[in-house]
Amino acid sequence: MSGAHDPREETRAANRRLLQRLAVIAVGMFGFGFLLVPFYEQICRVTGLRNIDRADTVTNTQVVTDRTIRLELDSNVRHLAWTFRSLEPFVDIHPGELRQVVYEVTNTTDRTITGQAIPSYGPLHAAPYFRKLECFCFAKQTLRPGETRKMPVVFVIDPKVPADLGTITLSYTFFEVEGGANDNQRAATPREPSTTTRSDS
Numbered sequence: 001m002s003g004a005h006d007p008r009e010e011t012r013a014a015n016r017r018l019l020q021r022l023a024v025i026a027v028g029m030f031g032f033g034f035l036l037v038p039f040y041e042q043i044c045r046v047t048g049l050r051n052i053d054r055a056d057t058v059t060n061t062q063v064v065t066d067r068t069i070r071l072e073l074d075s076n077v078r079h080l081a082w083t084f085r086s087l088e089p090f091v092d093i094h095p096g097e098l099r100q101v102v103y104e105v106t107n108t109t110d111r112t113i114t115g116q117a118i119p120s121y122g123p124l125h126a127a128p129y130f131r132k133l134e135c136f137c138f139a140k141q142t143l144r145p146g147e148t149r150k151m152p153v154v155f156v157i158d159p160k161v162p163a164d165l166g167t168i169t170l171s172y173t174f175f176e177v178e179g180g181a182n183d184n185q186r187a188a189t190p191r192e193p194s195t196t197t198r199s200d201s
Contacts, residue, residue, distance in 0.1 A: 063096040064159050071157075073101055074171035081109045082143070084174055087150075096159040103136065103151050103172065107143035114142040115174045122169035129161040130168065140177060 071093055073086035083106045093099050107113055117137040121127040136151035143149060157168070 062159060063094050065094055067095055068092050069095060069157055069165065070167045072167060072169045074169055075103060076171065076173040078173055078175050080115055080174050080176045082107055082115060082174060093157060095157045095161050098156055100152050100154045103153065104148065105143065105151065106148040107145060110145045112142060112144050114140050114177050116140050116177045117172045117174050120171045122171065126165055126168045129158040130170065131156045131158060137172060
């Protein structure tokens with residue numbers, strides 16, 4: 001009969017519609033991947049995370065001795081079985097003054113783990129004025145089971161920091177990342193003297 005419906009034809013039509021939807025989704029995801037790049041760039045610019053794997057450029061600056069900024073030091077881990085802390089809860093510093101703070105991290109597991117620390121600042125507009133010359137966040141950190149490591153951050157707060165910034169919070173969050181053979185090799189070799197704690201002077 002001419003009015004009869006062919007179940008196989010209906011199935012083929014349904015499959016064609018499903019394929020079309022999947023194709024649209026695939027194209028959308030592909031385009032979204034491209035959009036993530038400029039979006040990530042904007043997030044990095046706003047949060048101060050651009051070029052976190054390299055030292056900041058610092059020119060000779062004059063120490064502003066008549067002004068003091070309190071730097072609060074925060075530490076966090078996310079989905080990572082490490083203990084992580086700053087050796088000092090806060091420090092008082094002058095803008096333009098070269099200073100160092102030290103963080104301590106311990107791998108509390110029975111396996112070698114590689115982590116990456118991501119910095120953040122509070123308030124957000126403080127980020128451009130915090131200049132790091134040395135930081136453990138510049139590279140992945142691979143720790144053997146039970147290993148404890150002291151890690152310095154050497155920095156200067158730009159003397160041009162706005163007057164309304166009396167307190168700045170420096171926060172680091174450690175995430176577990178994939179470690180390679182080079183990371184494991186570094187973990188098995190003695191640390192260079194530059195990674196040891198230095199006293200402020």
